[in-house]
Amino acid sequence: MHERFDEITQKELADNRAAQHVVKVCVAAGCLSSQSAEVKTALEQGVNGRSCKVKGVGCLGLCSEGPLVAIEKHLPDGSSQNIMYQNVTPEDAPAIMESLDKEPVARLLCPTDVPFFQRQQKIVLENSGEIDPERIEEYIAADGYRALITAVTEMAPFEVIEQITRSGLRGRGGGGYPTGLKWVTVAKAPGPDKFVICNADEGDPGAFMDRAVLESDPHRVLEGMAIAAYATGANEGYIYVRGEYPLAIARLKTAIRQAQRMGLLGSNIAGTTFSFNINIRLGAGAFVCGEETALIASIEGRRGQPRPRPPYPAEYGLWGKPTLINNVETFANVPTIIRKGGDWYASIGTAKSKGTKVFALAGSIVNTGLIEVPMGTSLRDIVYEIGGGLPNGGVCKAVQTGGPSGGCIPASYFDTPVDYESLKELGSIMGSGGMIVMDESASMVDVARFFMEFCMTESCGKCVPCRVGTVHMYNILSKIYQGEGTPRDVELLEKLCDMVSVTSLCGLGQSAPNPVVSTLRYFRHEYDELIAGANGSQTAVAPTTEVAS
Amino acid sequence: MFPNEKIDPPSDDKRWRIVQATMRRNGFARHSLIETLHTVQESFGFLDEDSLRYVSRSLRVPLSAVYGVSTFYHLFSLKPAGKHTCVMCTGTACYIKGIPKLLEQIKEEHDISPGQTTADGELSLLTARCVGSCGLAPVGVFDGEVVGKLTPELLAARLQLWRNGNHA
Numbered sequence: 001m002h003e004r005f006d007e008i009t010q011k012e013l014a015d016n017r018a019a020q021h022v023v024k025v026c027v028a029a030g031c032l033s034s035q036s037a038e039v040k041t042a043l044e045q046g047v048n049g050r051s052c053k054v055k056g057v058g059c060l061g062l063c064s065e066g067p068l069v070a071i072e073k074h075l076p077d078g079s080s081q082n083i084m085y086q087n088v089t090p091e092d093a094p095a096i097m098e099s100l101d102k103e104p105v106a107r108l109l110c111p112t113d114v115p116f117f118q119r120q121q122k123i124v125l126e127n128s129g130e131i132d133p134e135r136i137e138e139y140i141a142a143d144g145y146r147a148l149i150t151a152v153t154e155m156a157p158f159e160v161i162e163q164i165t166r167s168g169l170r171g172r173g174g175g176g177y178p179t180g181l182k183w184v185t186v187a188k189a190p191g192p193d194k195f196v197i198c199n200a201d202e203g204d205p206g207a208f209m210d211r212a213v214l215e216s217d218p219h220r221v222l223e224g225m226a227i228a229a230y231a232t233g234a235n236e237g238y239i240y241v242r243g244e245y246p247l248a249i250a251r252l253k254t255a256i257r258q259a260q261r262m263g264l265l266g267s268n269i270a271g272t273t274f275s276f277n278i279n280i281r282l283g284a285g286a287f288v289c290g291e292e293t294a295l296i297a298s299i300e301g302r303r304g305q306p307r308p309r310p311p312y313p314a315e316y317g318l319w320g321k322p323t324l325i326n327n328v329e330t331f332a333n334v335p336t337i338i339r340k341g342g343d344w345y346a347s348i349g350t351a352k353s354k355g356t357k358v359f360a361l362a363g364s365i366v367n368t369g370l371i372e373v374p375m376g377t378s379l380r381d382i383v384y385e386i387g388g389g390l391p392n393g394g395v396c397k398a399v400q401t402g403g404p405s406g407g408c409i410p411a412s413y414f415d416t417p418v419d420y421e422s423l424k425e426l427g428s429i430m431g432s433g434g435m436i437v438m439d440e441s442a443s444m445v446d447v448a449r450f451f452m453e454f455c456m457t458e459s460c461g462k463c464v465p466c467r468v469g470t471v472h473m474y475n476i477l478s479k480i481y482q483g484e485g486t487p488r489d490v491e492l493l494e495k496l497c498d499m500v501s502v503t504s505l506c507g508l509g510q511s512a513p514n515p516v517v518s519t520l521r522y523f524r525h526e527y528d529e530l531i532a533g534a535n536g537s538q539t540a541v542a543p544t545t546e547v548a549s
Numbered sequence: 550m551f552p553n554e555k556i557d558p559p560s561d562d563k564r565w566r567i568v569q570a571t572m573r574r575n576g577f578a579r580h581s582l583i584e585t586l587h588t589v590q591e592s593f594g595f596l597d598e599d600s601l602r603y604v605s606r607s608l609r610v611p612l613s614a615v616y617g618v619s620t621f622y623h624l625f626s627l628k629p630a631g632k633h634t635c636v637m638c639t640g641t642a643c644y645i646k647g648i649p650k651l652l653e654q655i656k657e658e659h660d661i662s663p664g665q666t667t668a669d670g671e672l673s674l675l676t677a678r679c680v681g682s683c684g685l686a687p688v689g690v691f692d693g694e695v696v697g698k699l700t701p702e703l704l705a706a707r708l709q710l711w712r713n714g715n716h717a
Contacts, residue, residue, distance in 0.1 A: 030684050033695030063684025205640030205679035243587070243624050244680055282587055284622030287678060301580035302614070303621040362642035362683035369684050400641065434683075436641045450644055454678070460621075 012141035027056035036067035042093035058216020086110035128216035147338035166342030168354030173327030189322035204403030207434030224331030306506035349375035353419035402431025405511035407518025466509030469500035631673035640679030
């Protein structure tokens with residue numbers, strides 16, 4: 001198998017080198033919605049016999065300046081030179097093509113020596129923006145599927161798990177459960193039928209990392225799942241992907257077909273007794289389906305309502321069989337860990353959070369887009385260095401992490417390193433990696449209300465604390481925001497937060513109060529000011545700037 | 550796993566063949582309910598009572614369960630949509646960047662709230678929980694085409710084009 005891969009790799013490299021210029025156009029969803037498909041067509045038409053290859057690639061990262069076009073120029077001495085263009089329109093194509101052998105088009109140049117590109121360390125996104133997501137050959141040429149072949153032909157399942165355990169990889173969906181431990185539990189569970197599920201139901205508003213991975217490098221996820229299946233003894237896999245991501249679904253389908261044709265999925269992979277198939281299941285727009293037991297119910301064709309745990313899916317999951325559920329980004333880390341070893345991965349990051357994390361930067365920030373940084377990078381670095389600060393020199397008030405289950409971190413805590421534990425201490429969570437930057441104009445009460453509205457609508461209705469509690473909290477928040485609140489409302493709100501988080505059945509309810517709790521903790525004065533405004537005649541409550549924790 | 554009796558589709562509309570193909574591919578298994586409903590919605594645009602009854606009998610899932618599933622998930626619609634659909638993203642980034650104001654604008658100009666269709670059946674307004682293009686916030690999806698960095702003027706122009714198409 002490795003020989004066949006070598007052949008493909010050499011052919012790909014030769015093809016690549018044959019062209020003097022490789023023009024890479026981002027065809028991920030962000031750029032596609034600003035006409036990158038038209039740009040690609042225009043560039044292809046402009047080739048005109050030049051020694052130049054135009055191809056579509058995955059996300060180049062800086063979504064706000066799309067469509068992005070990267071050009072790799074092969075110099076005669078064997079090295080290559082890279083430049084990037086931003087905000088390219090189809091009309092710019094002739095100018096770009098003309099400039100290939102000359103000086104680059106200055107007005108479109110996107111500086112790549114800035115922290116946004118320099119400070120990143122890419123593992124999950126290493127092929128993103130480099131390879132054509134619709135061609136398996138390019139993935140193989142980028143060392144793809146070698147980890148899977150090595151695993152099934154040279155390693156025992158327990159050795160694979162050992163590498164994952166040593167790597168210190170933790171669930172990237174937000175919970176941060178050690179991946180190795182999860183795999184061991186499933187591997188130890190008795191019975192011949194086991195399942196591997198990839199959770200691609202990226203429901204957090206403001207998060208688009210998984211989407212980018214699926215659209216830019218779908219084979220990496222398939223390979224990660226196949227390795228997980230080998231390690232745990234599963235032979236069937238499901239990818240549960242949001243119905244809102246049509247492009248990701250199409251690319252996954254293509255990728256699965258290609259992998260099957262190459263014998264990398266299906267029966268007797270690489271001539272061994274290991275067989276593994278992957279099916280796609282579409283979500284239908286329910287946030288709660290990101291919860292593992294609800295997700296299983298949805299795959300089984302039922303309403304996506306969670307059930308009490310234990311028993312955990314590792315013992316009693318899909319159709320009652322042991323099931324491994326991991327997030328897209330978790331699986332995407334696996335091939336690299338197997339290829340480079342668990343110890344290598346463990347050398348990146350902090351003591352308890354290893355490796356890198358992909359974040360989606362959005363909101364009031366100059367460089368919106370995708371970044372991948374080592375765990376432990378401080379929020380200040382992410383917002384001001386990599387993110388380029390706020391537009392028009394605005395002042396950052398807070399960063400919201402973790403979506404509706406997370407919290408708002410005020411600017412005064414920006415030196416905190418980003419890892420699972422530190423964020424938890426601050427009352428937020430790592431979450432799946434969405435980061436929304438808010439400037440001074442954002443009302444924190446409104447933000448809390450926004451997330452409560454989200455949780456209220458998305459509550460599945462199975463357990464009472466979540467179904468009723470979120471409605472009450474939303475009503476109180478609305479009342480306060482509209483300037484009709486009383487000090488007693490805040491008291492009641494705090495009590496409700498506590499009650500809902502302690503008594504709810506699943507993660508949605510348990511974490512629903514987080515945005516309220518964290519804004520109350522750091523921005524209580526905003527609540528107080530609104531209430532004081534409502535009760536003008538009474539003595540205004542003294543605004544407390546920061547509440548000691 | 551096949552039904553004992555042959556169940557005919559509610560009409561001889563050819564689109565039912567696509568639905569049947571989906572069910573057959575999944576061996577008429579009960580767990581293919583959501584997949585099947587997806588196909589019905591893609592083919593017909595919404596789920597009506599006839600289609601729910603048909604899917605229920607074909608997959609041998611109680612009608613109550615079919616109804617439960619189709620009302621539980623946001624993507625399924627039991628009402629026909631307008632000729633054009635405008636989906637406004639209400640994710641966090643879009644919210645911060647002013648989607649609520651744009652929704653108010655639509656309400657003022659076209660008198661529809663999210664989930665409603667204009668009286669002339671031309672335009673349906675929907676909201677989505679983040680379409681995953683936060684880098685381009687605020688984002689709207691116009692008949693499947695994602696448009697980022699929306700401004701009130703851009704939005705008004707887009708929608709007016711559709712409404713006018715009616716009179717042209």
